[in-house]
Each structure stands twice: as C-alpha cells, then as structure tokens.
Amino acid sequence: xxxQHNVTPxxxxxxxxxxxxxxxxSFADANGDGMGDLAGxxxxxxxxxxxxxxxxxxxxxxxxxxxxxxxxxxDYRAIDPMFGTLPDAEAVIRDAHAxxxxxxxxxxxxxxxDQHEWFRRGLAEGPGSVLRERFxxxxxxxxxxEEPPNDWESLFGGPAWTRVPDGEWYLHLFAPEQPxxxxxxxxxxxxxxxxxxxxxxxxxxxFRVDVAHGLVKAPGxxxxxxxxxxxxxxxxxxxxxxxxxxxxxxxxxxxxxxxxPGERIAVAEAWAPTAERTSLYVRPDELxxxxxxxxxxxxxxxxxxxEAIDSSLDAMRPVSAPTTWVLSNHDVVRHRTxxxxxxxxxxxxxxxxxxxxxxxxxxxxxxxxxxxxxDLPDEVRQDPSFFRDSGQEGxxxxxxxxxxxxxxxxxxxxxxxxxxxxxxxxxxxxxxxxQTGDPAxxxxxxxxxxxxxxxxxxxxxxxAVEWLDAPDGVLAFRRPGGLICTVNTTEAxxxxxxxxxxxxxxxxxxAPGADFTLPADTAVWWAE
Ligand code: GLC
Numbered sequence: 001x002x003x004q005h006n007v008t009p010x011x012x013x014x015x016x017x018x019x020x021x022x023x024x025x026s027f028a029d030a031n032g033d034g035m036g037d038l039a040g041x042x043x044x045x046x047x048x049x050x051x052x053x054x055x056x057x058x059x060x061x062x063x064x065x066x067x068x069x070x071x072x073x074x075d076y077r078a079i080d081p082m083f084g085t086l087p088d089a090e091a092v093i094r095d096a097h098a099x100x101x102x103x104x105x106x107x108x109x110x111x112x113x114d115q116h117e118w119f120r121r122g123l124a125e126g127p128g129s130v131l132r133e134r135f136x137x138x139x140x141x142x143x144x145x146e147e148p149p150n151d152w153e154s155l156f157g158g159p160a161w162t163r164v165p166d167g168e169w170y171l172h173l174f175a176p177e178q179p180x181x182x183x184x185x186x187x188x189x190x191x192x193x194x195x196x197x198x199x200x201x202x203x204x205x206x207f208r209v210d211v212a213h214g215l216v217k218a219p220g221x222x223x224x225x226x227x228x229x230x231x232x233x234x235x236x237x238x239x240x241x242x243x244x245x246x247x248x249x250x251x252x253x254x255x256x257x258x259x260x261p262g263e264r265i266a267v268a269e270a271w272a273p274t275a276e277r278t279s280l281y282v283r284p285d286e287l288x289x290x291x292x293x294x295x296x297x298x299x300x301x302x303x304x305x306x307e308a309i310d311s312s313l314d315a316m317r318p319v320s321a322p323t324t325w326v327l328s329n330h331d332v333v334r335h336r337t338x339x340x341x342x343x344x345x346x347x348x349x350x351x352x353x354x355x356x357x358x359x360x361x362x363x364x365x366x367x368x369x370x371x372x373x374x375d376l377p378d379e380v381r382q383d384p385s386f387f388r389d390s391g392q393e394g395x396x397x398x399x400x401x402x403x404x405x406x407x408x409x410x411x412x413x414x415x416x417x418x419x420x421x422x423x424x425x426x427x428x429x430x431x432x433x434x435q436t437g438d439p440a441x442x443x444x445x446x447x448x449x450x451x452x453x454x455x456x457x458x459x460x461x462x463x464a465v466e467w468l469d470a471p472d473g474v475l476a477f478r479r480p481g482g483l484i485c486t487v488n489t490t491e492a493x494x495x496x497x498x499x500x501x502x503x504x505x506x507x508x509x510x511a512p513g514a515d516f517t518l519p520a521d522t523a524v525w526w527a528e
Pocket of ligand 1 (some may be wrong): 068174
C-alpha cells in the first residue's frame, strides 16, 4: 500500500506542535447511534484545521469489547464497528493530510482485551499453553493457590490478579478484562513491531504509547510491599513501572519509525517517579516526546508553576527532547474545574501553557471552556474504575461527555441519536456555533492564541524561558521574538508595569495606562 503522506514536510515538526486529543466516542456522531465515530471525526477535520492545531491524536478506535472505553484492544489491526471501518480510518488520515493536519493514533502495548485471540486461546488451552507465556500466568500463593501470586494492586482498585477456572492467575494492572502482555516474550515484541508497521503503512504520523512505563515488570514479580491505592498519572516507585528494560523496546521501535519518511513520532504516556526518569524515554534513539504529568499535576500557584516549568525544561535539555505541556485529557478532571477558579483561571492557564517552549497537548472541548460534569448519575457511568473499590474515585466519565457543537438543546449537534453520556442542559452557550465569531468566547481565544503561535515561531521554539521580576503570585517571562507573558495566579489584582503592547489577554482588559494592574486569574501576551 502506498503511504498517504502529503503533509508539508517539515523538519522536527513535532518539537513545537500543538496536538489536539480527539476522544472518538465523544467527538462527533455521524451515524446517529449516540456514540461518536470516525466518520464524525472526518466531518469535523476542517474545524480542527481552522482551530489551528498541527496534529490530532485519536484515542483508541480498535476492535474492543469496550471494558475500558477501547483501551482493551481485541484486534490491533481492526476498527470497532461502533467507530466504523478500516476505509473510514484511511479516509480520516487522507483528509487530515490534505488539510495539513497530522494524525497520531493510540497504541496500547501494555495489555490487550481478554477477547484478544491469544488470550482466549491461551485460556482455553489450559495450564502449560504456550500462548499463556505471552501473558503473566502464575500459580497462586497459599495452600491451594487461593491467594494471588503477589500483592500488586490494580490501578482501578482491587488486586491486579484474577483467577481463572483451572486455578491459575493472570496479571492485569488495569481491569480484569485487560490482561498484561509478557514483554519478555519475542512473539509479543515481534507482534508490536508489526502493528507499528501496519499503521505506518496506512500513513499515520505517529503513536501515543499507552502506559509506556509499564511494559516490563521487575524479574520475579516481587511484592510491592504496601496496599495503598495507586493513582493514574502518579509517580510512585513500583516493581511494575519504569523498569530499565522498557528502553530496549523503545530503541527497537525507533528504528521502525525511522524507516518511514516524514518524521513519524511516538509520545510516551509514562508516569515515572521523576522528570529525569521521564527524560530517559525521549533520548535521541527512543521516543520523541513524553507527556508532562508533573505540569498537569501542579496547582494554580506561581511559585509551583515556575518550579514545574524550570524542572521540566532542565530535565529535557540533556536529551535534547522538547518539553511537552498538558492541562487536560480523558483521564483527569477538566482543568476549568480542577484548577478551582472557573473559566477565568482556565483561560489564563491555557495562555500560560501556549507561551511555553515545546509542544502542547489540548483535550477536545477545552477550547470551548467545558467544565467537568460532576453530577452524572451512577447508572450512566461507564468508567471501569468507578465500579472497582476506590480506584480513581470514578472520576473519569465527567470529562468524557460528548461535545456540544450547535443548537439549544441536547445533544447539541453531537449527532442525531442522543449521546452515550448525558450532556448538561445548560451547555447551549458553550457550543461551537454559539462561540464562533464572539471575540469574548473561549473558542475565539484559542483560535487567536494558536494563530499567534503560528505567526511567532519563537513561541514554541527553544528550551528556555527568561524569567522577569514580578510580584509574589505573578509569573512574567520573555520568549524569543520579544513576546512577554505575564500571569497573575492570585485572587487579587497585581500591580505590574505594562511591558509593552497587548497581543492577547485571557480576559477583556482596558488599554493599559501608567498604573496598570493585572487582574486576578489573568494571563496576558505582550509585544515588547
Ligand atoms: C491509560 C489511558 C487510560 C486507560 C489506561 C489503561 O492511562 O489513558 O484511559 O484506562 O491507560 O489502558
């Protein structure tokens, strides 16, 4: 098959790219079944081009029983019928490239679905099956093997082991429907290199690597030694995360990526204990980027943000990888709600992020200023962690509510058939349609910020920010090309001499006079 690769060739396009995460089930529903799909994504690509992003990362759309919203993959080379067909995926890639957008797909190598052929056959064949060697099957502890093989906890709550009827146990760091692969097995390694090639041949520009820090487990699967609930995007030292052996895998993947024209990339979802450990995933012969969860986990506090920014940049400099920035994704409370300051604070946080060097990740709907939906009734929830003990406190459905596109009533143009999670009744003012053309809207703020970012190449470039003097609770820094960004993280106005002409502000401001004060929860981009 001929690779579809018509996007403008650019060296290091990813180093300062703005990458927009599409969560397909909640983006746009073309066939009216209440669930987003690839045809819906395709129909909205012009919207993403006009928004001004460089690339689109699609969360999983592969064949899956949807025990974890598609992060339980039964067939890595097939599209789930609820999302469409392989030709639909090819059409998304082709149309995106024609619009100069790049496509990054999600790759889930730590685990598959319990409906994956290898697991089903291994289970049926019983103890001693060679297919069981591709997973972590063990005998249990205790007199009759009735205890799990070790004390590992699932990230979703409860033990990380499930016993099958013949008495053996298998490991699943996430839901029981997500058995972990044994990455010491050559068949697993070969299979994933082949899956990479399958999607690269179809023309994708890169991969987001799910749980990239989890593939290799400590030899002998030693106890972790405590029973505290593990958190998604956490930074604990654990015998099943961030083992040195993962780096051999990524070196071998890099050689595959580099065989293809056009700089195909991979971004690691790696929750390592420190920024330095995270930087190892993006050494020059490994992956290209790693998500910066340290930044995402930093509160709205100038000193803490400055520390997070500096330490992130410092950690990446020795490996020459760009730093990334992210405020929201499909696993966390939307930043409008999480940062605790409503829309004003969310908009300020976004302008701060987009003024930093490196690459930024946006999550669908943040450009509309969507809040977390915090009052979903239990009976509509689907996040597997909600149903298992205290795992993740069931928080992940509230950021996955389908997008409002147009109209005054639900499903707000999402599709013709309702929406798989109910949308709030008061989202009419948040639709794309309602915000388009309104200069005060969050959507237009994002459009303007992204357009400016394109016009000012210095903005995403480099690996440093030059900090300027600022009162407590305020950040001020200069970027190459003469842009200054000031951010007030406090709840009171801060006196600050205007450093130039306002390019863009996160809220409506009067023309700055001699006694300018930066309002609470506000960020401003200035031209010197
Ligand atoms: C990642 C995904 C999350 C998923 C988990 C298991 O953290 O972002 O949504 O539940 O991996 O695949």
